[in-house]
Amino acid sequence: VLISLLLLILILTCIYFWNYIRVCYYASKIPGPPAYPIIGNAIFLLGLSHQEFTHAILKIAEDYQQNLGRIWFGPIPAIGASNPDIVQELLTNENVLEKAYLMKKAWNPVLGKSILTSEVPEWKHHRSIIIRGFTPIILKSYFKIFVEKINILIQKLDLELNKETPFDIFEYLSRTTLDSVCGSTMGVNINSHEDDGSSYFHAINSAIFFIIARLLNPIKLPSILYRFTRDYKMVSRSRDVTHEFTKKIISEKRKNKATVTNNKELMDIKAINSNLYKKPFLEYLMDFTENNSSFTEEQLRNETNFMIMAGYDTTALSLSYVLLHLAAYKDIQTKLYNEILEVVGDINVDLINVDDLPKLKYMEMVLKESMRLTPTIPLIVREPSQDIKIGNICL
Structure with missing residues (x-):
């Protein structure tokens, strides 16, 4: 039984790291500032006020003027889209309805899991109510x-x-x-x-x-x-x-x-x-x-x-x-x-x-x-539930 349990843990660990390596590979194809292992681009963002953080992100967007840009929040990649056609394609895609992991991480412990951070099936049900x-x-x-x-x-x-x-x-x-x-x-x-x-x-x-x-x-x-x-x-x-x-x-x-x-x-x-x-x-x-x-x-x-x-x-x-x-x-x-x-x-x-x-x-x-x-919400943050192809880039 112990051997079977260890084998299961090993298999799940291998699957996790394989998927993460795959994410890193595709993220590396998207333009963005150089990032360090584990901490990503955190070293450039630590200690910044809300306003300074916004200016830093805008500066990165100016330096890497592309349809898609990438920044690492620690080990998690965040992909930004500025092209209106790409934004429309993403927001109308049924596979890009899930709220981002980082949003759930910050919101749920404070104000609880609500329609803002619910999984898609629960979100659809609660929204209709x-x-x-x-x-x-x-x-x-x-x-x-x-x-x-x-x-x-x-x-x-x-x-x-x-x-x-x-x-x-x-x-x-x-x-x-x-x-x-x-x-x-x-x-x-x-x-x-x-x-x-x-x-x-x-x-x-x-x-x-x-x-x-x-x-x-x-x-x-x-x-x-x-x-x-x-x-x-x-x-x-x-x-x-x-x-x-x-x-x-x-x-x-x-x-x-x-x-x-x-x-x-x-x-x-x-x-x-x-x-x-x-x-x-x-x-x-x-x-x-x-x-x-x-x-x-x-x-x-x-x-x-x-x-x-x-x-x-x-x-x-x-x-x-x-x-x-x-x-x-x-x-x-x-x-x-x-x-x-x-x-x-x-x-x-x-x-x-x-x-x-x-x-x-x-x-x-x-x-x-x-x-x-001047929209009140500067960003619309989503997480794909499966691979999405934008041109020759996979999200």
Whole structure:
């Protein structure tokens, strides 16, 4: 038995190293900076801030101006595509849907395994469930909540405008979008602009920061090394706060949740599209969890954390870029301002109606162009599930 076990281990080890040698061979065919064994290009990236890391990667892209470029994160190769045709070919390939190993490594220990890092079959299943809680009609029902949170933002900004010192508008936007997401999709008011709601705001911001910091530092990727870092202690605190907050929300929702008379209606997309179902997204997901044993309590918590993070951070970043562009192009700012006056007039924010939004055509163009120029997600990271041929290169 012992000999058979040793033989099995030897065979599996040989298969692993054979596959790794094969990966190294194909990666060597792709242009990129010289790399050292085991540590790869880590020596050039250690100790860099987020901004410095971005500049370093862009410098490598400039030095190796090819359709495909390669860099080693320790022993793991990362292939970057800059040619639009190649990017389209990869993103539309059914065999390139899996999320990258490095993303799972950094994300899952902090905010849990969610739709962002799930394997493809689980991702498809959860996506079909989650998307039902975000139809246009349901989103419209959140409009009054958005207006309420914007009013708070305006009051906060009015206080800053009377000061001569500069301030970070991203923090104000982040708190507003976080309140909006929690108030709409979660159905809870966390009031992150005040002290009682700041703990969760700081915790989830800290979690995002340390996830990115780990991704950008190859030395922090191995779990055995990461556990001895200061980052690990900080991220553990942030994780505990976010998980405790989510558990508290779910617990309170269960206590107050009204009895559903027809559970089948919850899974009826026609009922949702007919505006018969406008509960907060969290309540919808809780109902689904209770009626589907395959969707666990842990998955409910993880998806809730992801929806909060994805909803507030990307929106706040997009709005920050829009304001930056408007500040740089005063003519566009003036034209947009005039359109708003023409469509809704000089009225109180509370009187704005959701039906006015489609009339703001120029605003829509400004928002879309801003997101095109400065997307909130700089990289789309995928991992092929089988060999992919791009010209004469195998990925």
